[in-house]
Amino acid sequence: MQGDAPVVIPGVDGSNLVPSVVALDPVPAGGGRPTVTVGNSARRALIETPERVIYSVKRLMGRGLSEVQQELKLFPFRLADDVEAGEVPRIQLGELRFTPPEISAYILRQLKRNAERFFNEPVTQAVITVPAYFNDAQRQATKDAGRMAGLEVLRLVNEPTAAALAYGLDRAKEGTIAVYDLGGGTFDISILKLRDGIFEVQSTNGDTHLGGDDIDNLLLTIALDEIYAEHGVDLRTHPSAVQAVRKAAIEAKIQLSTEQSAQFDIELPNGDRYQREIPREVLEQLIEPVLKRTSGPCKQALTDAGVTPEQIDEVVLVGGSTRIPAVRQLVDNLFHLSARGKRPHIELNPDEVVALGAAVQADILAGASKTTEELLLLDVTPLSLGIEALGGVVAKIIQRNSTIPASATEHFTTGVDGQTNVAIHVVQGERELAADCRSLARFDLKGIPPMTAGLPRIEVKFLIDADGILQVAAREQRSGKAAQIEVKPTYGLTDEQVETMILDSFDHAEEDFAKRLLIEARNEAESILAKVEQARMSAAWGQLTGEEVAAIDGARDRLSAVKLGEDLNAIREATLALDRATQRLAELMMDAAVSTAIRGKTMGDADVELGEGPTAPHPMAPAEFK
Amino acid sequence: MLKVLDSAVPVACWACSVAHNESTLFCPSCSKIQPPPGGNYFSVFGLVPRLNLDLGMLEHEFHKLSRKLHPDRFARAEENEKEWSLKDTALLNDAYRTLKDPIHRTEYLLKLNGAEIGEEHAGKGRIDPSRVPADLLEEVFDLNMQLEEMREARETGAKDAELEKSLQAAKKKFDGLMDEVDQELRAQWTAWDDGDEAARSAAQKTMVSLLDRRKYLNNLVRDVTETLGA
Numbered sequence: 076m077q078g079d080a081p082v083v084i085p086g087v088d089g090s091n092l093v094p095s096v097v098a099l100d101p102v103p104a105g106g107g108r109p110t111v112t113v114g115n116s117a118r119r120a121l122i123e124t125p126e127r128v129i130y131s132v133k134r135l136m137g138r139g140l141s142e143v144q145q146e147l148k149l150f151p152f153r154l155a156d157d158v159e160a161g162e163v164p165r166i167q168l169g170e171l172r173f174t175p176p177e178i179s180a181y182i183l184r185q186l187k188r189n190a191e192r193f194f195n196e197p198v199t200q201a202v203i204t205v206p207a208y209f210n211d212a213q214r215q216a217t218k219d220a221g222r223m224a225g226l227e228v229l230r231l232v233n234e235p236t237a238a239a240l241a242y243g244l245d246r247a248k249e250g251t252i253a254v255y256d257l258g259g260g261t262f263d264i265s266i267l268k269l270r271d272g273i274f275e276v277q278s279t280n281g282d283t284h285l286g287g288d289d290i291d292n293l294l295l296t297i298a299l300d301e302i303y304a305e306h307g308v309d310l311r312t313h314p315s316a317v318q319a320v321r322k323a324a325i326e327a328k329i330q331l332s333t334e335q336s337a338q339f340d341i342e343l344p345n346g347d348r349y350q351r352e353i354p355r356e357v358l359e360q361l362i363e364p365v366l367k368r369t370s371g372p373c374k375q376a377l378t379d380a381g382v383t384p385e386q387i388d389e390v391v392l393v394g395g396s397t398r399i400p401a402v403r404q405l406v407d408n409l410f411h412l413s414a415r416g417k418r419p420h421i422e423l424n425p426d427e428v429v430a431l432g433a434a435v436q437a438d439i440l441a442g443a444s445k446t447t448e449e450l451l452l453l454d455v456t457p458l459s460l461g462i463e464a465l466g467g468v469v470a471k472i473i474q475r476n477s478t479i480p481a482s483a484t485e486h487f488t489t490g491v492d493g494q495t496n497v498a499i500h501v502v503q504g505e506r507e508l509a510a511d512c513r514s515l516a517r518f519d520l521k522g523i524p525p526m527t528a529g530l531p532r533i534e535v536k537f538l539i540d541a542d543g544i545l546q547v548a549a550r551e552q553r554s555g556k557a558a559q560i561e562v563k564p565t566y567g568l569t570d571e572q573v574e575t576m577i578l579d580s581f582d583h584a585e586e587d588f589a590k591r592l593l594i595e596a597r598n599e600a601e602s603i604l605a606k607v608e609q610a611r612m613s614a615a616w617g618q619l620t621g622e623e624v625a626a627i628d629g630a631r632d633r634l635s636a637v638k639l640g641e642d643l644n645a646i647r648e649a650t651l652a653l654d655r656a657t658q659r660l661a662e663l664m665m666d667a668a669v670s671t672a673i674r675g676k677t678m679g680d681a682d683v684e685l686g687e688g689p690t691a692p693h694p695m696a697p698a699e700f701k
Numbered sequence: 702m703l704k705v706l707d708s709a710v711p712v713a714c715w716a717c718s719v720a721h722n723e724s725t726l727f728c729p730s731c732s733k734i735q736p737p738p739g740g741n742y743f744s745v746f747g748l749v750p751r752l753n754l755d756l757g758m759l760e761h762e763f764h765k766l767s768r769k770l771h772p773d774r775f776a777r778a779e780e781n782e783k784e785w786s787l788k789d790t791a792l793l794n795d796a797y798r799t800l801k802d803p804i805h806r807t808e809y810l811l812k813l814n815g816a817e818i819g820e821e822h823a824g825k826g827r828i829d830p831s832r833v834p835a836d837l838l839e840e841v842f843d844l845n846m847q848l849e850e851m852r853e854a855r856e857t858g859a860k861d862a863e864l865e866k867s868l869q870a871a872k873k874k875f876d877g878l879m880d881e882v883d884q885e886l887r888a889q890w891t892a893w894d895d896g897d898e899a900a901r902s903a904a905q906k907t908m909v910s911l912l913d914r915r916k917y918l919n920n921l922v923r924d925v926t927e928t929l930g931a
Contacts, residue, residue: 541773
């Protein structure tokens with residue numbers, strides 16, 4: 076927060092967005108564990124070394140093996156080959172294997188470092204946003220990731236609610252708000268009532284398998300099919316070529332939000348060119364089925380909130396995919412906006428608005444500011460909580476859209492004389508059969524005093540906390556004994572597992588902090604200097620003007636002069652200056668890398684070598700991954 | 702501060718040791734948050750159990766208490782206060798959710814007074830012939846036949862406009878009957894709220910059977926809606 080307003084902290088590269096791309100660098104020459112690169116610089120590796128990169132990991136969080144297998148049909152990553160059913164799936168990245176929370180942790184650690192760099196002090200606590208429709212396991216996985224990144228997660232906030240907070244801050248209004256959030260991988264709709272500074276969520280709905288990725292994949296599939304049909308080249312067997320086409324597809328999609336048509340122009344390995352014009356109407360036809368899938372959840376959310384579209388006073392658009400005109404048209408129709416002379420709110424950057432709202436929530440939790448003193452968020456649980464009853468049917472104990480924290484108390488007994496254990500299967504979802512719902516956990520109530528069947532009375536208290544995560548406590552009432560509960564989460568890591576996955580625990584040590592910042596800044600400096608030297612040999616260098624070369628050399632000399640000094644800010648400023656001076660160079664090299672990848676060459680054959688440090692600069696094409 | 706209501710068990714405040722009534726959320730003496738109190742959903746709002754409630758007041762009170770109790774306000778508090786804030790807020794939310802809904806409120810109050818009301822838990826609650834209210838027996842029989850026909854027609858992909866129309870009409874009729882039940886219930890609220898012991902007990906009996914009838918109608922409407930919408 077700066078004064079009354081939240082602001083986004085930029086990364087080393089000056090960009091406000093850290094795309095959720097994580098790349099494993101090559102194994103260092105002397106052996107040892109390879110480092111991990113995150114964000115814009117990792118995106119380049121998508122084309123160079125696609126087998127060492129993962130993106131959109133959010134879609135894999137808190138999911139079981141079969142679900143991950145389903146998701147991976149759409150993505151180029153592979154499961155580790157030794158994954159067993161019942162454990163958290165791990166993704167193969169080069170020679171290493173990571174669980175989705177670990178990959179998320181790398182992204183969170185990067186954000187933590189960006190913040191530390193900005194504040195010049197350690198950052199140890201965080202508010203993290205999640206899709207409102209995330210279930211218990213997905214939320215728990217997100218919290219685990221925070222812990223692995225060395226962050227105490229003060230609160231998980233639902234993304235649409237956070238967006239409403241960001242918008243609500245400067246308008247002390249009353250009314251009913253709908254937040255339509257279509258991001259890269261997930262869709263959420265939330266209906267909120269705003270009154271006296273209280274943001275009370277009435278209902279939420281969504282789809283955690285729906286977003287911009289699906290649109291990219293549609294375009295990608297068409298391009299790959301056409302390339303095969305017209306040129307007889309099956310690019311699907313070349314992962315880097317697929318990623319290059321994918322990049323072109325994303326660019327075309329983005330372009331079609333403002334232009335009436337976009338071009339595919341891709342050079343194929345056999346020297347042919349795949350050229351195709353995509354008019355906006357074609358894209359709109361293509362994505363209609365995807366967009367339509369957001370209508371059902373919207374209607375359900377309205378019904379659950381007990382309001383008609385006309386009663387919605389404001390609509391807020393969140394997520395990069397809401398830049399698509401067809402999405403805006405759909406929202407307009409759903410909520411009868413233009414018919415009522417209204418327009419959706421798009422004033423805040425749809426990629427940043429959620430982060431801004433999270434900052435507001437953090438300020439509320441800190442209780443430190445007059446601005447947020449009167450604000451309070453009352454959120455709901457998106458899915459009903461139930462227990463499996465006789466015959467596999469679900470007995471709902473907490474209904475969806477209940478304000479959280481929420482609780483329910485149930486009583487259980489034994490069926491056999493002397494029975495000392497009772498098993499409870501907890502599920503989440505709206506279907507009638509437990510098998511059709513999402514299994515959360517199996518609780519084994521142990522240590523029940525042996526009694527005649529039906530005599531013990533075990534009281535089990537289920538509580539969904541403010542993060543939307545379930546807590547359970549049990550007590551045998553006749554003996555007054557607290558029953559032991561053994562929880563077997565259906566999907567998820569145990570506490571011990573999380574403990575072993577915590578990234579560099581020295582992050583906490585405050586005395587090391589200043590030293591670490593200096594070391595990191597020097598590493599950044601070294602990394603960019605090395606890259607500039609490498610780039611001198613590239614074809615791209617030859618395309619620079621004399622002025623550009625002189626600017627790069629000047630910036631390089633300044634950085635070389637200060638890099639070993641103790642002045643952190645001087646190193647950072649000189650690094651940033653060199654980064655700016657090499658921006659066009661980076662773009663030229665990127666273009667070269669794309670066409671190289673398309674031609675199916677390996678980077679070893681290519682004339683550029685693009686090794687990157689973990690926080691290396693160089694912004695690239697506009698970010699769209701979220 | 703919350704009024705002292707149904708419980709007379711004095712409890713010492715964990716923070717200042719001054720004894721207070723068990724059903725209070727905050728210590729009247731030092732204002733510190735207390736562990737989840739005994740009492741019922743009404744006492745959470747400082748109310749005596751009654752059925753006619755001012756929902757605007759209830760919401761206002763809910764917001765007021767939320768501001769004081771919510772875990773957001775205890776993010777930097779000690780572990781025990783954090784824990785109580787979580788549990789107290791869960792209680793507040795459970796109470797508000799139950800009391801703001803007229804049917805849930807009625808069921809809750811009647812249960813508080815020892816009435817037995819069939820738990821509606823899992824399962825479709827397919828129409829149970831033994832529970833059919835006598836005056837509806839014939840209609841329900843016809844309706845069941847039609848529903849069965851409709852499901853069969855759906856399976857074979859046939860469309861029977863006549864049948865659909867008749868089911869729509871049935872739905873409308875049962876919706877109307879439900880509205881009647883709701884009106885009768887409301888009439889009983891006042892009888893219960895303002896009546897003496899005997900009047901209350903009579904009203905309670907009437908409401909229990911009205912709720913039964915309502916649940917039954919509700920299941921019928923749901924079955925028809927599902928079959929039509931399938």
